[in-house]
C-alpha cells in the first residue's frame with residue numbers, strides 16, 4: 001500500500017506551524033495587528049499610520065496637564081465618597097499628608113518635557129493624555145512638551161465625572177453636551193474621547209454625558225475610554241449606554257478595573273465577552289499585587305487581546321525626578337510588565353498588551369479633518 005501522500009497544502013501548513021512556533025517572539029514583534037485601511041492615530045502634532053508607532057509601548061491613560069488645585073479637589077471628593085460608602089460605624093481613616101502642600105508638577109513645562117524625554121528613552125512610543133477642559137488640561141502645554149521631547153502625545157475630549165462638570169451641566173440638553181464635545185474635538189487635533197467617568201453609582205447627568213459621547217463617537221469615529229470611580233459600580237452600565245448608542249464595544253475601554261480586586265474577574269470577563277477592552281490602568285505601584293493574578297488568569301483564558309494597561313500618573317511622587325527607581329511615565333513598562341513576566345505571562349502576550357492593543361484601540365478612520 002502506498003504511503004499516504006502529504007498534500008501540498010498540508011505540507012505548507014506543517015512548515016508554517018513549525019516556523020511560527022520557533023520564531024514566535026520576533027514574529028509577534030514584526031508582524032503586529034492589522035488596521036483598517038485609512039486608519040490613523042491622531043496625535044497633537046500629526047496623524048500617524050498605526051504601524052509607524054510599533055517601535056514603542058503605547059500608554060492609553062496618563063495625565064501630563066491638570067489645572068492647579070485639580071488633584072486637591074479630586075482627593076477631597078474621593079475621601080468624601082469613600083466615607084459615604086463605608087458601612088455605618090467604620091472608624092475614620094487617618095488623614096494622609098496635606099495634599100494642598102503638594103506642588104502641581106503638571107504645569108511645569110521644563111520638568112514635563114524632561115519626563116516625556118525619559119519615558120521615550122525607556123521605551124514609550126506614544127502616550128494619551130486623559131484630561132479635557134473640565135480638568136484644566138492645557139493642549140498648548142501638551143503640544144510644547146511633545147515638541148520638546150519628541151514623544152507623540154494624543155489629546156482627548158469630553159467631560160470627566162459629576163463632581164467636575166461645569167456647574168450648569170445639569171440643565172443642559174443632551175444635544176448641548178454633544179455640541180460642546182464636538183466643539184472641543186474641532187478646536188484641537190483630538191485622538192480619543194476620555195476619560196469619561198461615573199464617579200460613584202452613575203448619575204443622571206453622567207448618563208446624559210455617556211449618551212452624548214456615544215453620538216460624538218458616531219460623528220467622529222473616535223475611540224472611548226472610561227473612568228469607573230468606585231470599583232465595579234456602573235462599569236457594566238457604562239458599556240450598556242455606549243452599546244445602546246450604537247457603538248461597537250471593540251472601540252471602548254472600560255477603565256480602572258484593576259481597582260476591582262476580584263480574583264474571579266467576573267466583571268472583567270463580562271466586559272471582555274461583550275467585545276470591549278478592560279483597563280488595568282493604575283499600574284506600576286502598590287496596586288500591582290492584586291492586578292498581576294487577574295492579568296495572569298485572563299491571559300491564560302485567552303483574553304490577552306482585550307487587556308489594556310497604563311498608570312494614570314498624576315502625582316508628583318510618581319514622576320522620575322522624585323522617584324528615580326520606581327517612577328516615571330514609563331513605569332507600566334519598566335515596573336509593571338516585569339512583574340507580569342515574572343508571574344508567567346508570555347512575552348508574546350505582553351507584546352500584544354503593551355504594543356498592539358493600544359494601537360488597535362486608538363487607530364480610527366477619521367470622519368472629520370484634523371485641525372491645525
Ligand SMILES: [Zn+2]
Nearest residue numbers: 061130195312
Ligand atoms: Zn485618569
